[in-house]
Amino acid sequence: xxxxxxxxxxxxxxxxxxxxxxxxxxxxxxxxxxxxxxxxxxxxxxxxxxxxxxxxxxxxxxxxxxxxxxxxxxxxxxxxxxxxxxxxxxxxxxxxxxxxxxxxxxxxxxxxxxxxxxxxxxxxxxxxxxxxxxxxxxxxxxxxxxxxxxxxxxxxxxxxxxxxxxxxxxxxxxxxxxxxxxxxxxxxxxxxxxxxxxxxxxxxxxxxxxxxxxxxxxxxxxxxxxxxxxxxxxxxxxxxxxxxxxxxxxxxxxxxxxxxxxxxxxxxxxxxxxxxxxxxxxxxxxxxxxxxxxxxxxxxxxxxxxxxxxxxxxxxxxxxxxxxxxxxxxxxxxxxxxxxxxxxxxxxxxxxxxxxxxxxxxxxxxxxxxxxxxxxxxxxxxxxxxxxxxxxxxxxxxxxxxxxxxxxxxxxxxxxxxxxxxxxxxxxxxxxxxxxxxxxxxxxxxxxxxxxxxxxxxxxxxxxxxxxxxxxxxxxxxxxxxxxxxxxxxxxxxxxxxxxxxxxxxxxxxxxxxxxxxxxxxxxxxxxxxx
Amino acid sequence: xxxxxxxxxxxxxxxxxxxxxxxxxxxxxxxxxxxxxxxxxxxxxxxxxxxxxxxxxxxxxxxxxxxxxxxxxxxxxxxxxxxxxxxxxxxxxxxxxxxxxxxxxxxxxxxxxxxxxxxxxxxxxxxxxxxxxxxxxxxxxxxxxxxxxxxxxxxxxxxxxxxxxxxxxxxxxxxxxxxxxxxxxxxxxxxxxxxxxxxxxxxxxxxxxx
Numbered sequence: 068x069x070x071x072x073x074x075x076x077x078x079x080x081x082x083x084x085x086x087x088x089x090x091x092x093x094x095x096x097x098x099x100x101x102x103x104x105x106x107x108x109x110x111x112x113x114x115x116x117x118x119x120x121x122x123x124x125x126x127x128x129x130x131x132x133x134x135x136x137x138x139x140x141x142x143x144x145x146x147x148x149x150x151x152x153x154x155x156x157x158x159x160x161x162x163x164x165x166x167x168x169x170x171x172x173x174x175x176x177x178x179x180x181x182x183x184x185x186x187x188x189x190x191x192x193x194x195x196x197x198x199x200x201x202x203x204x205x206x207x208x209x210x211x212x213x214x215x216x217x218x219x220x221x222x223x224x225x226x227x228x229x230x231x232x233x234x235x236x237x238x239x240x241x242x243x244x245x246x247x248x249x250x251x252x253x254x255x256x257x258x259x260x261x262x263x264x265x266x267x268x269x270x271x272x273x274x275x276x277x278x279x280x281x282x283x284x285x286x287x288x289x290x291x292x293x294x295x296x297x298x299x300x301x302x303x304x305x306x307x308x309x310x311x312x313x314x315x316x317x318x319x320x321x322x323x324x325x326x327x328x329x330x331x332x333x334x335x336x337x338x339x340x341x342x343x344x345x346x347x348x349x350x351x352x353x354x355x356x357x358x359x360x361x362x363x364x365x366x367x368x369x370x371x372x373x374x375x376x377x378x379x380x381x382x383x384x385x386x387x388x389x390x391x392x393x394x395x396x397x398x399x400x401x402x403x404x405x406x407x408x409x410x411x412x413x414x415x416x417x418x419x420x421x422x423x424x425x426x427x428x429x430x431x432x433x434x435x436x437x438x439x440x441x442x443x444x445x446x447x448x449x450x451x452x453x454x455x456x457x458x459x460x461x462x463x464x465x466x467x468x469x470x471x472x473x474x475x476x477x478x479x480x481x482x483x484x485x486x487x488x489x490x491x492x493x494x495x496x497x498x499x500x501x502x503x504x505x506x507x508x509x510x511x512x513x514x515x516x517x518x519x520x521x522x523x524x525x526x527x528x529x530x531x532x533x534x535x536x537x538x539x540x541x542x543x544x545x546x547x548x549x550x551x552x553x554x555x556x557x558x559x560x561x562x563x564x565x566x567x568x569x570x571x572x573x574x575x576x577x578x579x580x581x582x583x584x585x586x587x588x589x590x591x592x593x594x595x596x597x598x
Numbered sequence: 599x600x601x602x603x604x605x606x607x608x609x610x611x612x613x614x615x616x617x618x619x620x621x622x623x624x625x626x627x628x629x630x631x632x633x634x635x636x637x638x639x640x641x642x643x644x645x646x647x648x649x650x651x652x653x654x655x656x657x658x659x660x661x662x663x664x665x666x667x668x669x670x671x672x673x674x675x676x677x678x679x680x681x682x683x684x685x686x687x688x689x690x691x692x693x694x695x696x697x698x699x700x701x702x703x704x705x706x707x708x709x710x711x712x713x714x715x716x717x718x719x720x721x722x723x724x725x726x727x728x729x730x731x732x733x734x735x736x737x738x739x740x741x742x743x744x745x746x747x748x749x750x751x752x753x754x755x756x757x758x759x760x761x762x763x764x765x766x767x768x769x770x771x772x773x774x775x776x777x778x779x780x781x782x783x784x785x786x787x788x789x790x791x792x793x794x795x796x797x798x799x800x801x802x803x804x805x806x807x808x
Contacts, residue, residue, distance in 0.1 A: 348674060
């Protein structure tokens with residue numbers, strides 16, 4: 068079936084990660100003829116979400132393929148529950164939604180019950196949040212791609228202070244309501260936050276002109292904030308550590324504060340069914356505007372040649388077929404080494420972990436969706452981003468939570484992250500029904516990912532290399548990079564103009580019979596879904 | 599904004615390339631059959647509001663955007679769908695055999711209780727027929743799915759197919775609501791489905807960016 072794949076395109080995109088997918092959508096949207104390939108059988112590459120079965124396959128694949136381990140390594144999966152329950156559990160199958168009040172009796176999970184509900188899991192390889200007024204949200208709205216996705220608001224931001232979890236007051240109302248800070252502190256905090264939001268670019272440069280080589284912490288101390296407040300602003304709001312440069316801290320704070328009040332109590336949105344949906348939304352738009360999609364299609368060789376008219380043509384060998392295009396957009400993990408110039412410098416890799424637990428890290432009336440920025444435990448450590456999502460996000464079955472840890476690697480994923488896991492989870496296994504203070508960890512996965520997020524230049528003008536996922540909280544760098552690549556391919560063109568709603572597409576001609584409705588061959592010809 | 603419908607159903611069209619999914623969509627939504635405009639414009643979905651037992655039911659019918667061609671439908675396409683039309687071409691044996699694969703695909707990706715229906719399209723092309731009506735019926739019985747032969751070109755059964763699917767979804771939905779109403783309790787978080795009758799208390803906590 069693959070063989071009726073057309074061979075000539077203006078743009079070929081290889082890899083369905085976030086950056087690649089945005090570029091594909093943008094090119095297709097303005098009328099470029101786009102082919103989008105992926106060597107794997109699913110969308111997203113390292114940005115994908117997997118159900119529990121898919122995740123098991125992913126782990127097996129990586130563990131058995133040394134080539135894959137150049138991207139993902141140190142994979143360690145561990146169960147904290149039995150394979151099968153000793154006695155047949157009484158209420159098998161569909162758990163009816165609990166009616167009435169109070170906690171339903173805690174279900175005892177087994178490895179088999181995970182497997183039975185594998186489809187209800189959507190576990191992210193690259194979990195990320197969206198700032199409510201960040202570039203991705205604005206792009207989704209302005210391009211009308213928002214209609215392909217749904218979101219939930221992050222309901223709370225937590226921090227780790229004095230050896231326990233504390234909610235971070237986000238909004239003005241929160242600041243006034245919180246009992247964690249005193250009256251005088253409240254006024255101080257409000258003043259500080261209000262002034263940061265108020266600065267425009269110029270004022271910011273003025274106010275902070277002497278702070279270029281100083282840290283944000285020094286600035287906050289200078290402003291007379293108490294240690295408590297410094298912790299809230301630096302760690303929880305700016306997401307920084309003691310060494311965070313002042314200007315960066317101010318900018319991060321401003322970004323946080325500017326995104327408040329648009330959709331919920333916190334500045335953040337989480338995509339339903341996981342971050343892996345987002346590249347697919349852009350792929351859908353690309354397809355709607357005629358982009359051709361083909362997964363399971365590895366490429367073997369890439370060459371650039373100059374045609375007689377001086378134009379560069381990129382040729383790609385794939386499954387004994389030669390594909391031609393004017394521009395090749397390719398994910399860094401799929402890209403032949405000789406096209407990358409120069410080899411990207413060694414960077415700090417990323418340590419990640421996923422936990423499945425039987426309760427939230429901090430009890431809450433309604434199902435919470437939590438961001439926790441865990442400050443470094445020691446000076447050698449990095450801050451850890453913790454995201455906890457529940458069944459309402461389509462991430463897991465009822466009664467469970469999925470918790471993601473992300474940090475810059477120091478030693479390896481398990482050594483970097485286990486100490487923090489032990490602080491907020493009960494990692495001892497054992498009786499799941501016991502009423503423990505901390506939720507029980509039922510399953511964990513630690514892994515390291517090579518950081519391929521630095522922008523990379525290619526050896527040819529018509530080849531554009533897309534970076535991999537970064538350790539950052541949001542998608543901003545991916546969006547920014549996609550726009551830059553698009554501008555190189557289509558200079559002067561609008562980046563993802565609004566796609567019309569179906570209601571807005573009006574057909575001018577009345578019902579007239581088109582060409583004869585018949586097809587001799589099995590398969591359609593042409594690029595569009597002509598049926 | 600005043601709501602102009604009682605229910606909103608998201609429906610999908612699934613099946614091999616060239617079986618006539620887009621033609622069925624246009625026949626139902628525009629009462630038109632014209633190939634020339636279909637391939638030119640980016641069609642996401644079409645909308646038609648129908649009247650079912652006194653209720654206004656808005657059908658939002660999504661097309662595959664050609665992503666079925668190399669079996670590359672996104673998992674995102676299936677999210678929130680309530681009904682699926684599985685379409686094959688009666689003049690194309692392969693497209694009929696592939697229905698089983700598509701059903702597997704649906705089971706993997708769509709919600710477990712999604713309503714399904716099989717359509718044998720292009721039944722006007724009797725001379726070229728490769729798949730008999732009986733085989734279609736047999737397959738439908740095997741999967742316990744409703745079946746009907748259609749012709750988007752001659753406008754045969756397209757209308758009644760969508761009405762049937764919509765009626766089944768509505769019946770299932772009302773049954774569910776009846777079952778959950780006596781308890782009267784909403785479980786934490788908002789429903790993943792559009793629930794036009796009960797507006798979530800706060801639209802802020804779960805929002806489409808529109």
